[in-house]
Amino acid sequence: MGGVHGHRAGVRDLLQWAQPGAEGLFVSAELAESPYETGPVLHWCDVREREKNSGSWPVKTDQERSHWAWSPLKAVGPLRFGMTPRQVADALGGEVPAGWRGHFPYWWWGRGAAGQWTLTDDRFEQTGVTAHYWYPEGLPVLGAVTVHGRTGPQIAHAGIPLIGATPSRLDEAMSQHIKNHDLGLLFTPSGSPIPPGLQCDINTTRAGDTAISEVTFASADWEL
Numbered sequence: 001m002g003g004v005h006g007h008r009a010g011v012r013d014l015l016q017w018a019q020p021g022a023e024g025l026f027v028s029a030e031l032a033e034s035p036y037e038t039g040p041v042l043h044w045c046d047v048r049e050r051e052k053n054s055g056s057w058p059v060k061t062d063q064e065r066s067h068w069a070w071s072p073l074k075a076v077g078p079l080r081f082g083m084t085p086r087q088v089a090d091a092l093g094g095e096v097p098a099g100w101r102g103h104f105p106y107w108w109w110g111r112g113a114a115g116q117w118t119l120t121d122d123r124f125e126q127t128g129v130t131a132h133y134w135y136p137e138g139l140p141v142l143g144a145v146t147v148h149g150r151t152g153p154q155i156a157h158a159g160i161p162l163i164g165a166t167p168s169r170l171d172e173a174m175s176q177h178i179k180n181h182d183l184g185l186l187f188t189p190s191g192s193p194i195p196p197g198l199q200c201d202i203n204t205t206r207a208g209d210t211a212i213s214e215v216t217f218a219s220a221d222w223e224l
Contacts, residue, residue, distance in 0.1 A: 057208045059150045059164060060128075066153040072198050073220045076145045077153060079131065081219035083142040085122060088131045098125040128152030134222065143222045149205040149214030157198070165213045167192075167204050189224050199224070 068077030075081065078091040089095060101121040119140050122131040128151035133140035147155060147163050155162050160173045175193045178185055183195035192202035201224045204211040218224055 057150065057206065059207045059212065062154055062161065062164070065128075065163070068147075068153040068155050070155045070157065070217060072200070072217075076129075076147070076155070076217045079129075079142060079145050081142050081144075085119060085131070085133065085140055085142075088122065088142055092124055092127050092129075095124050095126050097122040099123040125151070132216075132222075136221075142219075144216055144218035144224075146203075146216040147214055149203075149212045150207055152214065155215065155217075162202070162215050163213060167202075167211060167213055170202065170213050 066077075070076055073081070079088060080091075083091065089097070100119060100123065102117055102119040104117055118135070119133055121133070124131070128148040130146040130148070131142055132144040132146065134143040135141075147153060149164050152163055154164070157174075158177050160170070160177060162170065171192055174195075175185075177183070178193060178195050181195075186194055186196055188194055188201045190201055190203050194200065194202070199218045199220060199222070201216045201218075203214050203216065205214045216224065
């Protein structure tokens, strides 16, 4: 069947039987009885008529960001590793996740049974963080936190701002810190230099035509 067009003939065509071999559309009695007065069609509009989004990538300045402390392997700001999803939301002032991600068990694990949905991530847009969960004892607990590069709180290590920084400058500052204090050198999965014992991964996120840093902070046993 062809695409849906922005005119009544398109809706009428969808309500008719498709030709053999084509797809069909099954609709409710309400829509079939009065297709142009039901909610989905009554409020329909052509996306070409909507105001175009400028495509901007807002990035908070350091002054606009809240500043969080970081205790490697233990906590990121008010979020302590081992918290339940409810405790995470409460620690963020009761913020409701803007989105979440999870999965059902793979079918071969339960021999075809549907199983229980498994929560893996809560995304908090207002705070600018994503909480990552794992199930060491059967229930979801916080195992890692990603601080969003464009909007997340600022976190520093040894006076070096980690969030929203130019990646090359952050790598240079971290390398110099390691050299100055003879700390030993490790590389994150993304290839950034860090001293031992931090358990974090320095990533990048797009900000228009440039990229800035965002960081995933993890508990001791979390696999980055």
